[in-house]
Amino acid sequence: MNSAPPSHLSPQRSGGAAQTKRLIRRRYAQLAVRDSLHPDPRTNALAAGCPADWYDALPSRAALAFSGCGWPAASLDPSGLQTVVDLGCGGGLDTRFLAERLEANAQVIALDLTPETLSRARETLIGVVGASARLLAADMEKLPLADGCADATIANAALNLATDKPAAFAEIVRVLRPGGRLVAADLVRVGPLPAEIQANPMAMAASLGGVMEEADLRGALEGAGLTDIVITDHRPFGPVIAVNITASRRA
């Protein structure tokens, strides 16, 4: 019997997980030091669901820091939340939005694999009044956080970059308290990726190579122990589809 995991869950797609993570770090380090992480940041952010009035009131450099594919914070009721973990926080716009909405004694733990994106997030958070934000260099596949410490986890365009999806999803479940919520924006694909994308070693780092079919993504989230999984708001996003995902750890 072949007990190897299906290829869409494999930690070794092309060149090994460590090499892929090096490419991811290099790509996001290069993006984070640019003025704008996206060629048309306002259009991208508003199409993703970011409220225009909030976006337009941002300090100019913070407004250029978005590289998400949705606005998962809209699915999260901030009342009563003590700790929210932002996985793959990038330039920190979701972190800022949440920190402004949580109570003053709450915290957002914003973590990212790429140190340069954390520096950028630090800039994005300048002047925030609200909850505290703690920035952490960490891998979502091995979180340096205690079991059950989070009321919610949020991830914007980051889950597809996990080289070992079962490990990342298991970590989400481990750090959520019973009944805690995952809200995410991510990408799904219909059928196999085009051959030229599959053959490109940079595809994983460019948020394409690690994109799963929706049924496989749902199955992997369920397999990790998440429940009440809802995948909505499908919208074309380059050659793939952006979606919103909500799920819970069993109470």
Ligand SMILES: C[S@@+](CC[C@H](N)C(=O)[O-])C[C@H]1O[C@@H](n2cnc3c(N)ncnc32)[C@H](O)[C@@H]1O
């Ligand atoms: C497409 S960006 C999105 C950033 C941010 N969430 C946003 O919406 O602007 C993905 C981020 O995930 C980070 N990342 C990739 N793999 C990661 C991992 N295994 N653990 C933590 N962060 C990771 C990257 O460094 C990058 O900053």
